[in-house]
Amino acid sequence: MPIYQYYCEACGMKSQVFKKLAELERTELCELCHTAMQRQIVAPAVLGDYPAYRCPVTGKSIEGRRAHAENLARTGCRLLEPGETDSLRRRRKADDDALDKAVEETAERFVHELPTDKREKLICEINCGADTTVTR
Numbered sequence: 001m002p003i004y005q006y007y008c009e010a011c012g013m014k015s016q017v018f019k020k021l022a023e024l025e026r027t028e029l030c031e032l033c034h035t036a037m038q039r040q041i042v043a044p045a046v047l048g049d050y051p052a053y054r055c056p057v058t059g060k061s062i063e064g065r066r067a068h069a070e071n072l073a074r075t076g077c078r079l080l081e082p083g084e085t086d087s088l089r090r091r092r093k094a095d096d097d098a099l100d101k102a103v104e105e106t107a108e109r110f111v112h113e114l115p116t117d118k119r120e121k122l123i124c125e126i127n128c129g130a131d132t133t134v135t136r
């Protein structure tokens with residue numbers, strides 16, 4: 001059902017009306033002054049073409065809406081929903097933080113399990129810089 005725009009010449013009120021083509025000739029009255037409104041000719045909203053981009057999966061240059069849709073189908077990808085990017089970013093940060101914590105705990109456990117002399121030497125090297133010759 002198309003949307004039609006009406007304008008009241010008496011008070012300047014504008015309104016949009018959904019109506020069937022068969023109802024096109026029905027008079028629309030102004031909500032404010034109840035005068036018959038004039039239908040206006042308005043350009044329909046048209047979706048612009050998709051901006052060109054390089055596909056992150058294939059590296060191919062994609063131009064236009066159809067090529068974009070075909071590329072998504074071919075690569076098995078989809079567009080992110082609104083808010084999904086933030087959610088993904090938060091999840092990645094949580095994963096990174098968990099990985100950092102696991103690495104830190106593993107390193108700490110490793111250092112703790114070293115014989116005392118090696119542990120003290122390692123701590124000294126970490127604090128003072130490793131300018132001694134390393135023997136394994």
Ligand SMILES: [Zn+2]
Pocket residue numbers: 008009010011012013030031032033034035
């Ligand atoms: Zn009016």
